[in-house]
Amino acid sequence: MRNVDITLLLTLDALLTEGSVTAAADRLNLSVPATSRRLAHLRDLTHDELFVLAGRKLVPTARALDLRDRVQSILEELHALFTPNVVSFETLNRTFSLRTSDGFIGAWSAELAARIRREAPHVKLCFYPHWEGVEALRDRSIDLEITVLKHTGPEVFKQKLFQDHYVGIAAAGHPLAAQHQVSPNDYVRYGHVSASRRGQAHGPIDHALAALGLSRDVSIVAPDFQSAISAVAASDLLGAVPASFAKWAQQSIRLHVFPLPVPTPGIEISQAWHPRSHGDVAHRWLRNHVRAMFT
């Protein structure tokens, strides 16, 4: 490798951000020709055009787009490396964006916020509903993802928080509330509420029931756990939610919680973040607080 220095990375980052040699030059406090020459050097190093002219606009090639995240990560790691590793949490004024399920928000957000406030009274937590994909981490829309993470890809750091499992729920006055144990036959005798943000009525519970030659009647598909609990509490329908969320919901809603009569896969809740945030002192502090709630 020859003649690769930080200035070239800064130039590539500026070009990717601005989409223009002129704007990148302005951002870098360089002349346009000097920036153009750095682009030529980058082209020579990568054996790729990196940017091609489309009319008067400069359009990034696939190779340039592929390099975007890696360049940003390297630059932010370098920035973190040379930034004093000290943050005053008493005066830290920052908003962290977290994407998670309504179940986590309901069960854990208050405790997390209380922990944060004790050390950093000016820090705010902004929660967003969970959705698939790591793009939001990549494009900085969110700082931290907390949910069931199966396919995050290699570009995302992941840490397990806790293991949860599904439990059955029914309204407090439901006939099943009087039973010591709920059998599979008891379970399918009533209508059900399924919680699925994808609108799916059936899942692992139905597969387990099918193995016994049984099936349940799903009357309502709710978009989240909170809606499912509300529907269950106001009807004779049965639902299934994570045990941690059911326990929290019982504090404000009269619910009967019971073990599901069929085995279901466990739920591994994790937190995930982009490598660019890995060295961020404040971000690490937030991750440690999230982790500490479950240890």
Add this chain to the structure above:
DNA sequence: GCTGCTCCATACCAGACCCC
């Protein structure tokens, strides 16, 4: 179609730095 503006690329020159 002409003109002016904007943007990118290149040629040429100057200054800084390194090596012998």
Add this chain to the structure above:
DNA sequence: GGGGTCTGGTATGGAGCAGC
């Protein structure tokens, strides 16, 4: 100290676009 290399600036040309 002199030559080579690298980087940045100015000057300039070509191309695309908008307004007339």
